[in-house]
Amino acid sequence: MVRILALLSAALLCTLLAPLPDSPSVQNSWAEGAPDRDVSSKTPGFCPRCGMKLVAGIPDSKEYPVEITAKPPAIEPGKNIQLTFRIEDPKTHAPVRDFEIVHEKLYHLFVVSQDLSFFTHTHPELQSDASFRLDLRLPKPGMYRVLSDFYPKSGTPQLAVNTLMASGGEFDPEPAKLAPDLAAQHAENIDVELVTQPAQPLAGRKTTMLFHMKPNDGIELYLGAWAHMLAASSGLVDMIHSHPIQATDRGGEYKQLQFNMLFPRAGIYRVWVQSQRKGVVNTVAFNVPVGE
Numbered sequence: 001m002v003r004i005l006a007l008l009s010a011a012l013l014c015t016l017l018a019p020l021p022d023s024p025s026v027q028n029s030w031a032e033g034a035p036d037r038d039v040s041s042k043t044p045g046f047c048p049r050c051g052m053k054l055v056a057g058i059p060d061s062k063e064y065p066v067e068i069t070a071k072p073p074a075i076e077p078g079k080n081i082q083l084t085f086r087i088e089d090p091k092t093h094a095p096v097r098d099f100e101i102v103h104e105k106l107y108h109l110f111v112v113s114q115d116l117s118f119f120t121h122t123h124p125e126l127q128s129d130a131s132f133r134l135d136l137r138l139p140k141p142g143m144y145r146v147l148s149d150f151y152p153k154s155g156t157p158q159l160a161v162n163t164l165m166a167s168g169g170e171f172d173p174e175p176a177k178l179a180p181d182l183a184a185q186h187a188e189n190i191d192v193e194l195v196t197q198p199a200q201p202l203a204g205r206k207t208t209m210l211f212h213m214k215p216n217d218g219i220e221l222y223l224g225a226w227a228h229m230l231a232a233s234s235g236l237v238d239m240i241h242s243h244p245i246q247a248t249d250r251g252g253e254y255k256q257l258q259f260n261m262l263f264p265r266a267g268i269y270r271v272w273v274q275s276q277r278k279g280v281v282n283t284v285a286f287n288v289p290v291g292e
Contacts, residue, residue, distance in 0.1 A: 066160040085132040097130040100151040103224040108149040142171035175235035178268040187282030212254040222276035
C-alpha cells in the first residue's frame with residue numbers, strides 16, 4: 001500500500017475557524033491527505049497563501065478512485081501513449097463531472113520512474129465524457145508511480161496513486177539507491193540552494209526546508225504558488241506534494257521559500273522543486289537524507 005501525504009500544501013482548500021456552542025473556537029480541518037489545514041480564520045475571507053475562499057464546515061472525507069487506461073494498452077518506452085483518467089464517486093459510482101480549479105488547473109499529475117531519474121508535473125485535459133486525457137512518453141522500461149491531485153466539488157481534495165508499467169528490456173525491481181545530495185543546483189535560469197533546519201532531518205519531526213532562489217529578479221508565481229515541490233522516498237512508498245508557506249525577499253541576494261515538512265520515515269528522499277523566472281519554468285532536485 002502506497003502512503004500518500006500532503007503536508008502544508010497550498011491552494012486546494014482552506015478552512016474557516018468558527019466558534020461553536022460551549023467552545024471558544026474549534027478548528028475545522030481536513031483529514032490526512034488534504035492541504036492547507038494549517039490555515040484558519042475566525043472571520044470569512046480568503047486564504048493569504050493561495051487566495052481561495054475560506055469555507056466553513058468540512059465535508060466528510062472520502063477517497064475517489066482513479067482508473068487509468070492506456071492507448072495502446074502495452075506501453076513501450078520512447079513511444080507516445082494516450083492516457084485516460086476516469087474518476088468515480090465512491091458513493092454513487094457515477095463519473096465525477098465537476099471539479100474545482102486548484103492552482104490554475106483542474107488536474108495536477110506527477111509521474112516518477114522507479115529509479116527516480118524521470119519526473120514530470122503535467123496537467124491532463126478534461127473531456128466531454130468527464131474523463132481527463134494526456135499524451136505522454138515514458139523513457140525507459142520499468143515501473144512508474146502516478147500521483148493524481150484533484151478536487152471534486154462534491155468531496156474533498158484528493159491525492160490518488162496508480163502504477164504504470166513500461167515493457168521491454170530488463171529493469172531492477174529493487175528500490176532506487178540514492179546518495180545524499182544537497183549541493184546547490186542550477187536550472188534553466190536560476191540557482192537554488194537548500195538549507196534544512198535541523199541540519200539532519202528526522203523522521204516524524206518537523207523539518208524546515210529553506211530554498212534560496214538566485215538571482216532574486218524576475219521570479220514569478222508558477223501555477224498560483226511561488227514553487228511546487230514533490231518529495232518521494234527511495235522506494236516510492238511515500239510521496240509528498242507541497243507548496244511554500246512563506247516567501248521572503250533577502251534583498252537583491254536571493255528569495256527564500258520556506259516549506260514545513262514531516263518526513264514519515266527514515267531514508268533518502270528525492271525532492272523536486274519547480275519555480276518560474278522570467279517566464280521559464282525551472283526544475284531542480286535534491287537527495288535529502290532523513291534519520292531515525
